[in-house]
Amino acid sequence: MSDRRTFLKGVGASAVGGLSLLSAGTASAAAPPADEYIAADPSNYSDDYRGAADIDWVVVHITDGTWGSAVNWFQDSRADVSAHYVVRNSDGYTAQMVDEQDVAWHAGGFNSNAIGIEHEWHDGQNGISDAAYAASADIVDHVASAYDVPKQYFTDPCAAANASGGIVGHTNAPKYGDCGNTSYKSCPQPAWDWGRYMEFVDGSAGDGGSGGDDGGSGGSYAWEYFSNGDQGEDVYTIQYLLEQQGYDLQYHDGIYGSEVEGAIESFQSASGLAVDGVVGPNTWDALVVTVAGPNDDPWWATYAAQHSLRYGHGYSIAVDGYYGSETEGAIESFQSGAGLAVDGIVGPNTWQALVDLT
Numbered sequence: 001m002s003d004r005r006t007f008l009k010g011v012g013a014s015a016v017g018g019l020s021l022l023s024a025g026t027a028s029a030a031a032p033p034a035d036e037y038i039a040a041d042p043s044n045y046s047d048d049y050r051g052a053a054d055i056d057w058v059v060v061h062i063t064d065g066t067w068g069s070a071v072n073w074f075q076d077s078r079a080d081v082s083a084h085y086v087v088r089n090s091d092g093y094t095a096q097m098v099d100e101q102d103v104a105w106h107a108g109g110f111n112s113n114a115i116g117i118e119h120e121w122h123d124g125q126n127g128i129s130d131a132a133y134a135a136s137a138d139i140v141d142h143v144a145s146a147y148d149v150p151k152q153y154f155t156d157p158c159a160a161a162n163a164s165g166g167i168v169g170h171t172n173a174p175k176y177g178d179c180g181n182t183s184y185k186s187c188p189q190p191a192w193d194w195g196r197y198m199e200f201v202d203g204s205a206g207d208g209g210s211g212g213d214d215g216g217s218g219g220s221y222a223w224e225y226f227s228n229g230d231q232g233e234d235v236y237t238i239q240y241l242l243e244q245q246g247y248d249l250q251y252h253d254g255i256y257g258s259e260v261e262g263a264i265e266s267f268q269s270a271s272g273l274a275v276d277g278v279v280g281p282n283t284w285d286a287l288v289v290t291v292a293g294p295n296d297d298p299w300w301a302t303y304a305a306q307h308s309l310r311y312g313h314g315y316s317i318a319v320d321g322y323y324g325s326e327t328e329g330a331i332e333s334f335q336s337g338a339g340l341a342v343d344g345i346v347g348p349n350t351w352q353a354l355v356d357l358t
């Protein structure tokens with residue numbers, strides 16, 4: 001499936017229209033609203049060479065993790081997701097990662113006419129800072145003038161489905177124009193304040209932009225959400241932890257498919273959780289098993305931690321399910337780097353950091 005994309009990349013900028021003069025392929029410079037261009041992996045978006053008439057919407061998202069982890073993930077060929085822009089919460093610093101004429105993958109069923117903006121937010125942060133709202137509003141201003149997108153927002157997917165364009169949150173984006181078909185995700189809630197955001201978009205926020213220093217402290221991590229269709233190192237973690245919980249899986253392949261979804265639903269039901277097949281904070285809390293050291297023997301959980309340390313975090317250790325000094329050293333090194341208590345024990349906080357930082 002990458003053949004067509006590869007071919008189109010090979011055609012080069014000479015074959016495409018005026019937009020490419022601003023930003024062509026991987027050699028792109030950041031568009032005016034961004035501080036830096038950090039190219040997403042080419043397998044995480046579609047080469048599309050959209051024209052101005054094709055771009056009608058801005059979709060706003062929250063990362064549910066750090067700015068750095070989102071930027072890293074979009075550069076990872078396993079991600080299969082991306083966004084055009086990622087805005088940092090502490091200061092509004094913005095990376096552009098996908099050219100605007102290409103289709104980033106951030107809101108399934110709604111991407112082809114949209115520009116996606118990810119805003120850093122995770123549990124423990126009070127909300128979106130004024131600095132981030134201001135930076136995001138700058139992007140909207142640019143998109144509105146470049147592509148004639150109206151500066152109006154929608155929280156009703158049916159109103160959005162009937163509109164010619166505007167700004168919509170991920171949760172309310174009507175898939176394929178069908179307002180009965182939206183994402184199950186709550187993104188960009190609980191962080192998003194439409195009233196405050198639109199003050200910046202409308203230019204009525206006064207001086208604003210003073211910046212909100214409301215988080216980002218070391219050692220504060222959040223559980224990311226995973227569901228059918230997701231891939232990557234954290235899905236291996238889910239698969240191995242399901243094995244630890246007694247679910248016998250056929251596949252350990254880092255792909256969240258129907259087998260993982262079915263096992264998660266069984267686990268949720270058995271654990272008294274809402275059964276939705278989505279691994280969110282409550283399911284993670286129930287799923288993780290503490291790896292306490294050589295005298296404790298959760299084999300699959302140890303294997304999961306080793307696999308994450310090796311393939312998600314770059315520690316060249318054996319992945320064998322046995323806790324020895326090599327595993328202990330890697331855990332302690334990871335904990336130190338992540339700002340966690342260094343005790344060699346993979347408990348809930350260390351599990352959360354292992355997942356959040358991949």
Ligand SMILES: [Zn+2]
Nearest residue numbers: 061062170187
């Ligand atoms: Zn989203």
